[in-house]
Amino acid sequence: MPTLDWIGKKAVVNHHREVPYRLIHCDKDLSYGDPEAGNLLVQGDNLEALKALLPYYAGKVKCIYIDPPYNTGNESWVYNDNVNSPEIKAWLGSVVGKEAEDLSRHDKWLCMMYPRLRLLKEFLSDDGSIWISIDDNEVHGLKLMLDEIFGRRNFISNVIWQKKYAPANDALWLSESHDHIIVYSKDKNVWRPNKLVRTEKANAAYKNPDADVRGEWKPGDYTCAKSADERPNLFYPITNPNTGQEIWPSKSRVWGYGREENARHLAEGLIWWGKTGKNAVPALKRFRVSLRSEGTNAQTIWLWDEVSHTQDGRKEQLSLLPDDPFPTPKPEKLIQRIVELASNEGDLILDSFAGSGTTGAVAHKLGRKHIGVEMGDHAQTHIAPRYSKVVDGEQGGISKALNWQGGGGFRFCTLGEPLFDADGNVSPAVTFPDLAAHVFFCETGSPIPRRADGSSPLIGTFQNRAIYLLHSAESVGVAHERAGNVLTGAVLESLPLADPEFSGARIIYAEGCTVPDDRLAALGVTFKQIPYQIEGI
Numbered sequence: 001m002p003t004l005d006w007i008g009k010k011a012v013v014n015h016h017r018e019v020p021y022r023l024i025h026c027d028k029d030l031s032y033g034d035p036e037a038g039n040l041l042v043q044g045d046n047l048e049a050l051k052a053l054l055p056y057y058a059g060k061v062k063c064i065y066i067d068p069p070y071n072t073g074n075e076s077w078v079y080n081d082n083v084n085s086p087e088i089k090a091w092l093g094s095v096v097g098k099e100a101e102d103l104s105r106h107d108k109w110l111c112m113m114y115p116r117l118r119l120l121k122e123f124l125s126d127d128g129s130i131w132i133s134i135d136d137n138e139v140h141g142l143k144l145m146l147d148e149i150f151g152r153r154n155f156i157s158n159v160i161w162q163k164k165y166a167p168a169n170d171a172l173w174l175s176e177s178h179d180h181i182i183v184y185s186k187d188k189n190v191w192r193p194n195k196l197v198r199t200e201k202a203n204a205a206y207k208n209p210d211a212d213v214r215g216e217w218k219p220g221d222y223t224c225a226k227s228a229d230e231r232p233n234l235f236y237p238i239t240n241p242n243t244g245q246e247i248w249p250s251k252s253r254v255w256g257y258g259r260e261e262n263a264r265h266l267a268e269g270l271i272w273w274g275k276t277g278k279n280a281v282p283a284l285k286r287f288r289v290s291l292r293s294e295g296t297n298a299q300t301i302w303l304w305d306e307v308s309h310t311q312d313g314r315k316e317q318l319s320l321l322p323d324d325p326f327p328t329p330k331p332e333k334l335i336q337r338i339v340e341l342a343s344n345e346g347d348l349i350l351d352s353f354a355g356s357g358t359t360g361a362v363a364h365k366l367g368r369k370h371i372g373v374e375m376g377d378h379a380q381t382h383i384a385p386r387y388s389k390v391v392d393g394e395q396g397g398i399s400k401a402l403n404w405q406g407g408g409g410f411r412f413c414t415l416g417e418p419l420f421d422a423d424g425n426v427s428p429a430v431t432f433p434d435l436a437a438h439v440f441f442c443e444t445g446s447p448i449p450r451r452a453d454g455s456s457p458l459i460g461t462f463q464n465r466a467i468y469l470l471h472s473a474e475s476v477g478v479a480h481e482r483a484g485n486v487l488t489g490a491v492l493e494s495l496p497l498a499d500p501e502f503s504g505a506r507i508i509y510a511e512g513c514t515v516p517d518d519r520l521a522a523l524g525v526t527f528k529q530i531p532y533q534i535e536g537i
Contacts, residue, residue, distance in 0.1 A: 001152055004144035007107040009114070016115040021438055022052040023416030023429060030384055033391040033409020038348075038369040041360065041387060043379035044415035046352040050119040052415055053371065055441035055448070061123040061371075062347035064130040065338055065359050067330060071109040071138050110141055116352065117149050123350055124186040129156065129193075129342050132182045133330065139180045146184050156183040156191075161334060162304045165311075181302075181338070193341045195295020202296055206288040209275060219272055219283035223249055224256035233258055241266075242277035249281075257284075298341055308333040316397045317356055320389060321382055329355065332397030335362040343368055357383035361390045361397065365404045384412055424531050426471070435530075436469050439509050442534050443467050457508075458496050464504035468495060470511070471530065486512040487527055489519075509534070 024042065026035075042049045120130060130150070134142055139158075147155065159181040167175035185191035206216035228235035234254040237246040249255050257265065265271050265284065272283045308331035317329045335358050339349060345367040351359035354372035363370035364387070374383055393399075393406025419438055421427050426435060432454035440448040444462040452459040457468045470491065472484050484491070487510040495506070506525045513520075513527045520527055528534070 001147065002144065003148060004110070004141060006110045006141075007104060008111040012111045012114045016047075016051070016118045019047055019051045019115070020418035020420065021055070022048055022418050023427075023434055024052050024413050025416045027412045027414060030380060030412035031410060032384070032388040032412075033407075035409060035411055037408040037410065039360070039364065039387075039408065039410035040371045040413055041354070041357075041379060041383055041410055042371070042373045042413045042415070043375070044373070045375050046373045047116055047119070048415055049373045050116065050123075050352055053373075054119065054122060055437045057348070057350075057371070058122050058441060058445065058447055059125055060348055060447065061350045062125055062128050062344075063339060063342035063368075064120055064124065064128070064350045064352075065132075065335065066120075066130070066351060066353045067133040067355055067359075068113060068353050069109070070135045071105060106138070106141065109138055110145060113142070114145060114149075117145065120350075120352065121149055121186070126187050127185075127190045127192075129183060129185045129191055131338050131342065133161075134180050134182060136176070136180075139182070142182060146182060150184040150186070154185045154188045156185055156188065156193075157300050158182055159300050159302060161302045161307065163310045163328075165304045165309050193298060194344070196298050196337070196341070198296055203288070210272075212269075212285070212287075214287050215289050217285045217287045220286045222256055222271075222282045222284050223253045226254055227252050228254055238262060238282060240273055240278070240282070242273055247281065298337070302334070302337065306333075307331070307337050313358070316358075319396050320386055320394065330358050332358060332362050335359055336366065336398050339363055339366055339368060354379070354383055357386045360410075361386055364390050364408060364410075365398060365402055370410075380412075420531055426531055432469070432471055435471050439469050439530075439534060440467055443507060443509075443528075456496055458498060461498045461502070461504075466498040466502060466504060466506045468506065468508040470508065485530075486510055486514060488514050492523070492525070 022044075028035075040053075042053070044052075124130065132142065132146075143155075143158070161179045161181055162177055163179050164175075164177040167177065169175075205218045207218065208216045224231075224234070226234065228251040231254050234256070235249060235251065236255070236259060237248050238255070239246055255262070262271075270285045272285050273279045274283075310328045310331070312333070313329040313331035316332060339359075339362055343349060347368050349359065349363040349368045349370045350372075351370070352373040354360065354374035356378075357372060357374075360370045360372040360383070372383060387410050390404075391406055391409055393404060395404070398404075417427055417429055419427055419430050419434065433452055436452035436454075436459040437448045440446075440452075440460050440462075444460075444465075444467070446462060449460050452469070457470055459467050459469050461467070470485050470487060487508055492508075492515055495508070498504075504524070506523070507528060508525060509528050509530050511530050513529070515525075515527070
């Protein structure tokens with residue numbers, strides 16, 4: 001398989017592993033509505049935010065939509081990932097320039113995207129998908145990078161969105177009128193898109209000119225794109241019962257059905273010879289009532305009159321926030337189509353480049369749970385107010401079509417300090433629930449099933465393993481053994497059982513251990529020292 005290389009790639013391939021896990025703090029003053037609705041808005045660098053969220057949401061997200069910088073040279077994005085590499089350190093803090101001014105801007109963009117995509121993949125459920133808006137500047141590099149991370153076999157489509165409804169008369173070459181939406185699944189064998197709701201235009205194709213009791217139908221082609229040489233069994237005559245004439249298909253395009261199937265069609269009255277009964281070629285009656293679904297399959301070209309255009313997105317933003325800083329926000333109808341194709345009510349949607357907050361707003365109106373991540377101050381000044389208006393029932397965008405009446409809520413969160421300090425020790429600010437969630441995820445690769453409040457050292461079970469954590473955040477100045485952070489013989493005997501009949505392995509995380517190895521082995525216990533043996537993604 002072809003691979004993509006660029007300046008700095010070797011330094012960022014595993015950078016997502018080096019990003020520290022951070023605490024997440026909720027701000028009650030900036031949160032709004034029902035705090036238990038399951039929706040988050042996180043302000044902070046999205047690479048660090050994704051790493052902080054991973055222990056809680058790995059494998060739980062049904063749909064990811066992101067709209068990263070297009071790297072056209074007209075944005076003012078800055079590369080600020082702290083990667084230990086000479087060529088990358090030289091980029092830090094500098095605005096990425098235009099093509100002629102900055103010959104490394106494509107390398108910077110790829111270095112920025114790679115670790116984020118590596119983490120985003122970990123959030124997806126097995127039946128989840130990721131949708132990425134991009135334009136011609138980076139689409140080819142993005143496609144190759146996604147092939148590497150998600151696997152080429154999991155590529156779904158390159159959707160073309162007609163973002164403009166009229167040509168630009170001042171275009172020097174061709175008038176650009178589209179964006180790409182690149183779609184990958186976590187596992188193509190599992191993922192299936194939902195159907196689109198049938199439109200009046202699609203339904204108009206079904207009629208009932210012969211008053212068939214089975215209802216409306218439309219004619220389908222009775223031939224197929226095969227020659228008589230390729231499919232000789234499909235090259236045979238059909239008799240028109242109205243004229244008695246034998247009808248042969250073309251040798252270059254034979255019938256689409258064999259003799260037995262044709263006989264069944266005749267017996268069931270499914271063959272249509274036109275209003276006069278004398279058409280040169282028959283058609284197959286396809287009844288609307290027999291459709292497998294009332295929906296239709298989505299196509300790969302989305303026209304502006306179906307999903308809106310950038311000017312609609314701009315108008316939606318200005319109606320909500322007159323000082324909106326986003327020149328080309330995505331319209332709500334576009335995001336609605338993505339969310340409806342890729343998820344169902346109650347599913348979790350993630351957008352780690354939240355921008356103007358459209359993804360979260362649309363997901364909320366469609367009854368999905370959502371997580372948005374945005375680094376800039378507009379997380380507070382624009383997205384949070386927009387989310388609040390959605391909760392209050394604002395009537396912009398898709399609200400009227402959905403009869404949106406408001407409800408729900410969201411939590412506004414910020415990133416705190418890392419779980420571990422510069423020396424690798426657990427930070428004093430880390431609580432038992434914080435460390436328990438982190439330990440469980442690192443041990444199992446899955447989020448902790450329920451919040452561990454510290455009332456029990458047993459934090460959960462996974463695949464015939466019981467995971468324990470011995471940790472007291474109030475052990476500063478206290479002997480570790482006395483604080484309960486050390487696995488002693490007495491502590492080992494007092495550990496609660498996962499279940500009276502549980503016979504699996506016990507994994508115990510603690511700062512130290514005084515129990516001999518042979519006794520641990522005899523009891524099926526594995527000791528892992530904090531912090532040195534906590535290994536995460």
